[in-house]
Amino acid sequence: xxxxxxxxxxNDSSSIDLLAQIKDAFAGARDPNNxxxxxxxxxxxxxxxGLKRSRYRNIIRPLFAxxxxxxxxxxxxxxxxxxxxxxxxxxxxxxxxxxIGISNYLQAADLRLIDQLxxxxxxxxxxxxxx
Numbered sequence: 001x002x003x004x005x006x007x008x009x010x011n012d013s014s015s016i017d018l019l020a021q022i023k024d025a026f027a028g029a030r031d032p033n034n035x036x037x038x039x040x041x042x043x044x045x046x047x048x049x050g051l052k053r054s055r056y057r058n059i060i061r062p063l064f065a066x067x068x069x070x071x072x073x074x075x076x077x078x079x080x081x082x083x084x085x086x087x088x089x090x091x092x093x094x095x096x097x098x099x100i101g102i103s104n105y106l107q108a109a110d111l112r113l114i115d116q117l118x119x120x121x122x123x124x125x126x127x128x129x130x131x
Contacts, residue, residue: 015075018067025059046089
């Protein structure tokens with residue numbers, strides 16, 4: 001699973017489906033009041049959908065189960081980069097969860113992508129899970 005941040009994402013329908021379904025599910029579960037509270041807690045560094053970790057994990061678990069086995073490594077890279085590019089922070093959390101979930105399959109070269117992700121939109125909440 002090798003790729004670089006900024007490299008165009010693949011147009012594979014499986015990866016596009018997964019991202020679209022995550023976006024749709026998050027849009028339907030949006031909590032503006034909680035989003036504001038989380039944004040304040042995070043010192044106004046990011047926008048949020050307003051989902052607590054347990055809630056967004058419950059949303060993505062069945063989506064990952066339905067899609068991840070169908071995706072090739074380059075498609076997973078595209079999903080991770082597309083998630084990271086989203087405005088709301090929960091999408092970066094999903095990208096982190098995805099990378100941690102497939103960590104047994106990562107190659108040494110994948111560290112370059114992870115390094116780029118961590119340098120882009122870096123904050124304690126995105127760095128700590130990798131430590």
